[in-house]
Amino acid sequence: MPETMTMVLDKVNSPEDLKKLEISELYKLSDEMRELIIKKVNTTGGHLGPNLGIVEATIALHYVFNSPVDKFVFDISHQCYPHKIITGRKEGFTSPDMYLKYTGYTSPEETEHDLFKIGHTSTSVSLATGLAKGRDLTGGKENIIALIGDGSLTGGEALEGLNNAATLNSNIIIIVNDNDMSIAENQGGICNLLTELRENNGEVKNNFFKALGFEYHYVADGHNLENLIKTFSLVKDTDHPVLIHIHTIKGKGCEPAMINKERFHWMLPGELDRLNDAPAPQSESYESITKDYLLRKVSEGEPIIAMSAATPGVFGWNKEFRDKLGTHYIDVGIAEQQAVGMASGIAKRGGKPILAFMSSFVQRTYDQLSQDMALNNAPVTMLIFWGGISSADATHLCTFDIPLISNIPNIVYLAPTCKEEYERMLDWSVNQNEHPVAIRVPFEISYSGEKDTTDYSVLNKYKMIEKGEKVAIIGLGSFLEKGRELKEQLKTQLGINATLINPRYITGIDKSMLEDLKAEHSVVITLEDGELDGGFGEKITRFYGNSSMKVLNYGALKEFTDRASVEDLYNRYRLTNALIIEDIKNIL
């Protein structure tokens, strides 16, 4: 639409304004919001499909309820763009120079209409039960509304939350936004029962939600404002738990996003403009190496099974690849605990599970890593992708996987630094039956040019890259490269021929090598791409605690950063050659 035309949105600066509009205007508003979202996301990248699907429902919610008195909790909250537009943040969608002003998630720092920062799924129902209970304890009367996607519904916290919400004996309204998709396809019994409900207009013999104890309503067309408003009005101020199941279309209003729901769940900038481009030639990457390995093993008849918890795209496991794997692939849905429990069972029954997680999501399971897997020494292979310091949103940081995984007994957590090591480690892990193994897959490919023939079953043997003196640099995983650069600078600037070590094992200390360093070194530097607290370097420092060796640990501080530039973070963490050399000079 030409920008000179009058927009309904011009009249909407807060939810209150919405209530004055006619239904026809609300529909026009929906169209305007869709257009803004498409344009903005195609410029900055972000979540497209989820937001396009929830436009009318968000308008209807704000039309019927009274935010911020009534309280909304958006699950994952990457479906909150329409909510942001309505609640005073439309400039983040109308003005390209404001596109990055607001996060892609709800944020209490931005407005009183947002209650929580939420970036991991399946949390909304639990949080809403808390808001409801807090309201009841303090004598409040408002409505508490959780909006959860069908994909998020399969996560343990969501299911625990539903079990509790159902017997709250008080006002709570759960809206299940059912678009028949998780990030990839939906999985499991809940997916099937939602399908059955949709196919029968909400009338089925065995209604899961009614069985739990909810008053259940079905809205067949989740883009019909009249029906949404009618249903929301009906349950407003309820005194008991209600669940409204609305059927929406992911990507609604954007043809490519409706056709390819998985690709446009989250998209890169400009992707809508590249629809017809020939696929860019794929250069080799850790993703492609992993995929080739898996396919080869399957073709060799190995009982391999690649496993994902709803995020196959993170590892490049697209539909074509998944189809090739066939029964050698399983997506358990958003259910990381199930993923680890199931992988442990598969491994104990002779299968070879290779379970991939994005670093930020591995923390959605912990007890399973410890009890199902580690305590039972189940020979699962876990691949941890994207671990490291990044400019991510506060909800998607990837700096915590080392403290999380490496302090659990029995797990062997490996940090390859190049293709050769990665392939060797992966193959070793898959072929052994003694240890649960995790591999921290680096982001960018590199090559040592030397075949790796290491026997990784001899645990905790570090690799001496070059023996020098005075200063020893231990560069973990992708930070070995930083170690190399530091070594060069030490030579140039201080004339020190430093030792460089590739530790390879995150979960153990090479006591013998560390002991040997004492002879000709007075300083050890550790470099890790993750949180220092509870991480790798501290173990090295502890080892040297009774000696005169000085040890400097470099990595991330214990903090939630939020879209900070990596350069700023490196400076603040003193993770630059100049700052490290300054520190070394101070103690030499």
Place this chain on the structure above:
Amino acid sequence: MPETMTMVLDKVNSPEDLKKLEISELYKLSDEMRELIIKKVNTTGGHLGPNLGIVEATIALHYVFNSPVDKFVFDISHQCYPHKIITGRKEGFTSPDMYLKYTGYTSPEETEHDLFKIGHTSTSVSLATGLAKGRDLTGGKENIIALIGDGSLTGGEALEGLNNAATLNSNIIIIVNDNDMSIAENQGGICNLLTELRENNGEVKNNFFKALGFEYHYVADGHNLENLIKTFSLVKDTDHPVLIHIHTIKGKGCEPAMINKERFHWMLPGELDRLNDAPAPQSESYESITKDYLLRKVSEGEPIIAMSAATPGVFGWNKEFRDKLGTHYIDVGIAEQQAVGMASGIAKRGGKPILAFMSSFVQRTYDQLSQDMALNNAPVTMLIFWGGISSADATHLCTFDIPLISNIPNIVYLAPTCKEEYERMLDWSVNQNEHPVAIRVPFEISYSGEKDTTDYSVLNKYKMIEKGEKVAIIGLGSFLEKGRELKEQLKTQLGINATLINPRYITGIDKSMLEDLKAEHSVVITLEDGELDGGFGEKITRFYGNSSMKVLNYGALKEFTDRASVEDLYNRYRLTNALIIEDIKNIL
């Protein structure tokens, strides 16, 4: 029964033997097994109610299926005593001198009939889906059977597991052992739907399990061997997911355990002999202090809410106390993720949640601690009980809570050393709104005799107990006492007047005090009652990494110990005055 009488059990040395018996003999066997279990548990302590309830079902399972080819997974596995008796370990129940030979949980080290070590609930379905998938990948044909209690069913992993099991398209048999109890009362919608199923002989309008996609069977009397055997036989070798709901009586065959199901879920030695004893006079404890505090705050009209995830007994929150709290108490069931998510919501809505966990179970939630609570700075108060090195079973270790909690940003984790500090910390935490706070409640009460007037909002200020020289001892929480003893020994044995510090904060460093120590000390000793890796002491060591201060960290090694004596562990961890002094002598 007189021991000279012929027992059916004499004929049963393996599951095979069972198949040769008449039904009447199986009933007699049930009685014999019950008697053995009661006698054994009343001698050693252990889980009584769960095991008495599952005797007939276990017999029927082994009668119908062929273990170890067919595979059983017992959820929690504290209902595995009958299974142990049948699978070659009856000596552990017939011979008092063998009572402690076997663990109270399944253990693959004991027999091929056990697949996993399992001590945390809600894992069986996930593990079973893995066994089933592993079987299918490797061309096996056996039955996979998970036995899960109704209480365990409310845990996230169990629900994620059911969602996946329902669409496995392959043999898997889930047996829900419904005794209408968790450890305490059951909670939530699932509890209600099970009740409805029981009251209607399995025939209801909205069947939760059928909704998920299971073939569903109900056995109204889970102690009727004929019915159990008939139903198990019917579903044996099924090619699709089946769920059998059996109704049993917790504590069956032991009157006191049937009357007081909560008290006899797990019992101390001899408790059956003390039924009519007047309750022992309760001396003051951290449990009683906590209870008094909660009741006082409620009576003052504070929006306090005490929260538990199914284990109120661990904190002494008995029925009488819970009834007194009324709406100021909530048990979310076995659902730790929900507990943290809900607490975060309550705190954000002005309520004052005080959420108690046993150390070993706090690890059943992690992402919620990080995302729902810490990232949102929700002012939740968490009480962590039983943290420390112990002789516990490998599945119930309490050494991991510090690495787990303390490396998450924003959480303030406190370690009181006496009643005065505990009360002050608790009250500070409840009255502030800035931080999520966890308090590590010591096991044994002690008193400083001094009113604590600390303002704990000034974070990370350690307390100098006594300033000395050369050696500084930092004794965390309950290990401050160890620090005191060590200080005395250093005086006596080496003539050193050591400094003693009570750090109080687990999650931060008092840089100023640590810096000051450099002047007159050359050695710092840290003492913590938990895992060293990722723990408290390593942070101190890292702080001193660039200095000439020597630092020795004492605590638990990274390992799963199993019913090891604390004395042995202390010796192995060098956690004795003699060994520490030896280490100090070596570096002074």
